[in-house]
Amino acid sequence: MNWKARSATLAAVLAFALTAVACGSSPSSGGGGTATPKGTITIGGFKFSEGSVLAELYGQALEHDGYSVQFKLNLGSREVVAPAIKSSQIDLYIGYAATDLEYWNNAAGEATGDVNATTSKLNGHLQSLNLEALKPSAAVDQNAFAMTKANATKYNATKLSDLASIGNQIVLGAGPECPTRPFCKPGLEQTYGIHFKDFKALDTDGPLTRAAFANNSIQLGLVFSSDADLNNLGLVVLQDDKHLEAADNVVPIVRTPVATAEVTRILNAVSAGLTTSELVQLNSQVELQHQDADSAAQAFLQQHNYFS
Amino acid sequence: MSIVVKVVQWFTDPAHWSGSDGIPTRLVEHLQLSAESVLIGAVIALPIGIVLGHYGRFGNVAMNISNVGRAIPTFALLVLSFQIFGLGDTPIIISLTALAIPPMVTNSYVALREVDPDIKEAARGMGYRELAQIMRVELPLAVPLIMAGIRTSAVQVVATATLAALIAGGGFGRYIIDGLAQFDFTKMVAGAILVALLALATETGLAALERVLVPRGLRLLSAPAARRVAFKTA
Numbered sequence: 001m002n003w004k005a006r007s008a009t010l011a012a013v014l015a016f017a018l019t020a021v022a023c024g025s026s027p028s029s030g031g032g033g034t035a036t037p038k039g040t041i042t043i044g045g046f047k048f049s050e051g052s053v054l055a056e057l058y059g060q061a062l063e064h065d066g067y068s069v070q071f072k073l074n075l076g077s078r079e080v081v082a083p084a085i086k087s088s089q090i091d092l093y094i095g096y097a098a099t100d101l102e103y104w105n106n107a108a109g110e111a112t113g114d115v116n117a118t119t120s121k122l123n124g125h126l127q128s129l130n131l132e133a134l135k136p137s138a139a140v141d142q143n144a145f146a147m148t149k150a151n152a153t154k155y156n157a158t159k160l161s162d163l164a165s166i167g168n169q170i171v172l173g174a175g176p177e178c179p180t181r182p183f184c185k186p187g188l189e190q191t192y193g194i195h196f197k198d199f200k201a202l203d204t205d206g207p208l209t210r211a212a213f214a215n216n217s218i219q220l221g222l223v224f225s226s227d228a229d230l231n232n233l234g235l236v237v238l239q240d241d242k243h244l245e246a247a248d249n250v251v252p253i254v255r256t257p258v259a260t261a262e263v264t265r266i267l268n269a270v271s272a273g274l275t276t277s278e279l280v281q282l283n284s285q286v287e288l289q290h291q292d293a294d295s296a297a298q299a300f301l302q303q304h305n306y307f308s
Numbered sequence: 309m310s311i312v313v314k315v316v317q318w319f320t321d322p323a324h325w326s327g328s329d330g331i332p333t334r335l336v337e338h339l340q341l342s343a344e345s346v347l348i349g350a351v352i353a354l355p356i357g358i359v360l361g362h363y364g365r366f367g368n369v370a371m372n373i374s375n376v377g378r379a380i381p382t383f384a385l386l387v388l389s390f391q392i393f394g395l396g397d398t399p400i401i402i403s404l405t406a407l408a409i410p411p412m413v414t415n416s417y418v419a420l421r422e423v424d425p426d427i428k429e430a431a432r433g434m435g436y437r438e439l440a441q442i443m444r445v446e447l448p449l450a451v452p453l454i455m456a457g458i459r460t461s462a463v464q465v466v467a468t469a470t471l472a473a474l475i476a477g478g479g480f481g482r483y484i485i486d487g488l489a490q491f492d493f494t495k496m497v498a499g500a501i502l503v504a505l506l507a508l509a510t511e512t513g514l515a516a517l518e519r520v521l522v523p524r525g526l527r528l529l530s531a532p533a534a535r536r537v538a539f540k541t542a
Contacts, residue, residue: 176489202476211395
């Protein structure tokens with residue numbers, strides 16, 4: 001069988017399996033004690049490490065409150081996960097506000113740096129599909145600009161607007177496409193008025209960027225805000241205080257019939273408790289220390305007294 | 309608008325002729341990387357090839373080692389040496405030097421081997437010592453082939469130095485890599501044209517140098533094959 005045929009078969013089998021699972025899921029409301037099962041919720045996860053971490057985090061919280069949770073981790077990209085929730089094969093996935101908005105609105109460019117506006121626009125698109133986005137978390141996984149701790153101290157910078165007056169001392173490093181991307185160099189110039197000494201074409205948040213931070217050939221570099229190794233590398237993300245980047249806050253997207261008051265409360269509680277630095281911590285436990293996503297998530301929930 | 313017009317416009321835009329991403333800066337970077345690599349390569353390769361060719365020993369070993377060197381992909385070497393040496397010119401120069409060495413070893417070895425044994429004999433008979441014989445008799449005769457090796461190396465290195473941009477280096481490769489990332493195909497084509505022009509300029513420049521270096525007596529004999537026959541029958 002060639003690759004296409006094989007993946008088509010795989011997709012068919014997967015779809016069948018998911019449908020079979022989803023048919024059983026109709027969480028009943030009512031019932032108080034954590035002992036009695038309240039029905040099954042199927043949670044889907046993106047095919048990257050953080051996707052599994054987040055799915056485990058929210059899923060285990062639901063489990064703790066008496067729901068039986070089916071984990072469908074590493075399903076694929078949004079192009080796989082989103083159709084799965086649309087066709088009720090999964091009940092819930094943990095998305096990112098701006099990216100999900102741009103997916104569901106067919107890249108209409110509505111996402112902004114304002115997380116609440118972005119989420120309510122997202123809900124506008126989800127409503128007719130019988131889906132809803134819950135309250136976004138403060139934790140974000142989005143383009144961010146980082147400095148080494150030494151440089152952040154030297155330039156006394158905690159937020160991007162601190163750099164406006166000292167741009168001529170700073171070399172910006174990012175992927176080669178950065179000089180033409182509105183959320184990269186042109187955005188920093190227009191929104192923050194930073195005029196850099198130079199730009200160094202590296203990669204997008206890869207080994208070149210890390211090497212360039214290490215030998216100080218760049219002072220400011222593009223990273224993702226929840227990268228597992230930010231702490232290890234001694235990098236600090238400067239606050240995007242003028243909201244240049246689209247708000248990719250972590251946000252649960254759930255099928256409306258499943259989103260009972262109790263499910264909503266449980267998921268919102270997890271969202272409210274999670275910050276970006278905790279997400280970095282979790283990612284580093286999973287990606288760098290090779291813990292399992294489920295045990296890392298469990299330890300996190302215990303630490304934050306979620307289970308008490 | 310046709311791509312030709314766009315490329316012409318790209319070249320005539322004054323913005324592309326100044327600043328850290330301007331053509332002059334990139335040209336200097338490209339030449340510097342290439343020249344350093346070829347020079348270091350020549351310092352390593354020419355003595356090896358000349359000595360082995362002069363004595364006519366271990367020729368097969370040298371050839372085989374330098375042929376294995378040709379088989380190593382420059383890109384793989386670039387990524388490996390980046391892992392070891394980090395960001396900067398060092399990994400680029402190391403991989404380009406490795407690319408530059410084999411043609412120069414092979415050509416200088418063959419060049420010295422090909423010097424007519426009768427001429428060597430005559431030199432020895434006239435009282436030349438080993439070093440004087442190499443310097444004053446064999447090398448002048450070997451210049452055309454040695455220069456051909458240097459030319460091959462230099463052209464390869466100039467064309468391959470574009471890879472530097474993959475690990476954040478400078479040079480004309482920047483236009484190709486950046487153009488690809490930005491979907492700016494005009495920039496890519498412009499970069500490719502600049503690299504091709506520079507490679508051609510290297511070729512012709514070194515050919516001119518070769519004409520200066522080749523002894524007058526050899527220059528008069530145009531075809532190499534005719535030359536060999538001329539000496540043998542003389």
